[in-house]
Amino acid sequence: MSDTTEPDRTKPDPAKPDRRRPYHHGDLRRAILAAALDVISAEGPSALSLRDLARRAGVSHAAPAHHFKDRTGLLTAIAAEGYGLLAATLAEAEDLRDAGVRYVRFAREHPAHFQVMFAPELLRENDLELTTARALAGERLREAVAAVPPSGRGPDPRLAGVAAWSLAHGFATLLLSHNLDGPVGDQDPEDVFRLLTGMLFQSRSG
Amino acid sequence: MSDTTEPDRTKPDPAKPDRRRPYHHGDLRRAILAAALDVISAEGPSALSLRDLARRAGVSHAAPAHHFKDRTGLLTAIAAEGYGLLAATLAEAEDLRDAGVRYVRFAREHPAHFQVMFAPELLRENDLELTTARALAGERLREAVAAVPPSGRGPDPRLAGVAAWSLAHGFATLLLSHNLDGPVGDQDPEDVFRLLTGMLFQSRSG
DNA sequence: TTCGATAACTTGACACTGACTAGATTGCCC
DNA sequence: GGGCAATCTAGTCAGTGTCAAGTTATCGAA
Numbered sequence: 001m002s003d004t005t006e007p008d009r010t011k012p013d014p015a016k017p018d019r020r021r022p023y024h025h026g027d028l029r030r031a032i033l034a035a036a037l038d039v040i041s042a043e044g045p046s047a048l049s050l051r052d053l054a055r056r057a058g059v060s061h062a063a064p065a066h067h068f069k070d071r072t073g074l075l076t077a078i079a080a081e082g083y084g085l086l087a088a089t090l091a092e093a094e095d096l097r098d099a100g101v102r103y104v105r106f107a108r109e110h111p112a113h114f115q116v117m118f119a120p121e122l123l124r125e126n127d128l129e130l131t132t133a134r135a136l137a138g139e140r141l142r143e144a145v146a147a148v149p150p151s152g153r154g155p156d157p158r159l160a161g162v163a164a165w166s167l168a169h170g171f172a173t174l175l176l177s178h179n180l181d182g183p184v185g186d187q188d189p190e191d192v193f194r195l196l197t198g199m200l201f202q203s204r205s206g
Numbered sequence: 207m208s209d210t211t212e213p214d215r216t217k218p219d220p221a222k223p224d225r226r227r228p229y230h231h232g233d234l235r236r237a238i239l240a241a242a243l244d245v246i247s248a249e250g251p252s253a254l255s256l257r258d259l260a261r262r263a264g265v266s267h268a269a270p271a272h273h274f275k276d277r278t279g280l281l282t283a284i285a286a287e288g289y290g291l292l293a294a295t296l297a298e299a300e301d302l303r304d305a306g307v308r309y310v311r312f313a314r315e316h317p318a319h320f321q322v323m324f325a326p327e328l329l330r331e332n333d334l335e336l337t338t339a340r341a342l343a344g345e346r347l348r349e350a351v352a353a354v355p356p357s358g359r360g361p362d363p364r365l366a367g368v369a370a371w372s373l374a375h376g377f378a379t380l381l382l383s384h385n386l387d388g389p390v391g392d393q394d395p396e397d398v399f400r401l402l403t404g405m406l407f408q409s410r411s412g
Numbered sequence: 413t414t415c416g417a418t419a420a421c422t423t424g425a426c427a428c429t430g431a432c433t434a435g436a437t438t439g440c441c442c
Numbered sequence: 443g444g445g446c447a448a449t450c451t452a453g454t455c456a457g458t459g460t461c462a463a464g465t466t467a468t469c470g471a472a
Contacts, residue, residue: 044327046252121250158389170376183364
């Protein structure tokens, strides 16, 4: 435990930790976020420990709280970031099917964000950043549904939205929880999803 | 919380806790499971604490471990029970649509089971009870898909299964995470789901 | 340039948790 | 009855989130 390397030479205070690293981390907030995403995608949100993240970033155990207040704050920040990323990729979708494919791709590329976004009991639901980002993503989804010609989306666009969202969300969720490892096998999940939508919407969508 | 009925009369040892309750709980395993389901459906699996469950059951903090080994064991038992319940209700389905409706109903009636079943990082994945129960539920799902006439399920039954499962699972998940509170509103979710399937499968299924 | 406010981080403490151990108590079966 | 296994208690340990108070860096005015 005690460092045995000439403990006195010019070291001002041996009780204090190594001072090669400056007192201020530089971009601790980003470092904590990145480490958190690693942990979550590997072991799930419940394995997240603020002290562990601090250790990984080489700072003291209470440092993360200064940027995120508490554990819930950190997860809320991740969820908000996730909704922002999702909204951005949905905005570029060509049509509803492409939006679905992008939804699945987002879940695969940002599994940690995705998990946290849909775990409301882990989040501060009244957080402003979170609610606005989520509303924006919802708006993008509605736009994608609205772009479908009326003949193809049935009488109620809200219902069509729920249908599309359910399909994409279910597929993405089952994919992440490894429940499609069998049936999908080694095929590209996005291709499988495209096949799926082709099957369900074959009589109407182009 | 504390029963105030004649607290001292013939109490032999005041240091020991209240002995009106017998040394053996009687059905601690079931009591712990029930309390765990309450906690999970109210606050999610991450709020689960073995010590809290012990407190609710009125036993010592280490008693739950005797029935479930550890936290993971408890959650695994819940998941296995969930897959058993799901398999049972799917076995009674009349057709694929009814199976989907039953899937959604299961998620609403057993939200705690449902959440835990699809959180693999919280479970002991190689647990025998879990894997057999899960396999059974998967078999019931495949049977429901196989019962659809070939004209209605496309060339690949596995793909049809993934489609049906994705739709039901996505709808159920979004429902539980309160993401459909807006669009579905106060309608019965099962009715909405029936409308959904009618929309997507209108050209083929009866 | 100096100074002071403020942000970034550390340190120490507290109550809580899961896991483990050894031992006490009980019901049950022969 | 005696023995025995299941059940439960009690104590301990390392690890956790969070709070309060202290320390150090940064930056904007004076």
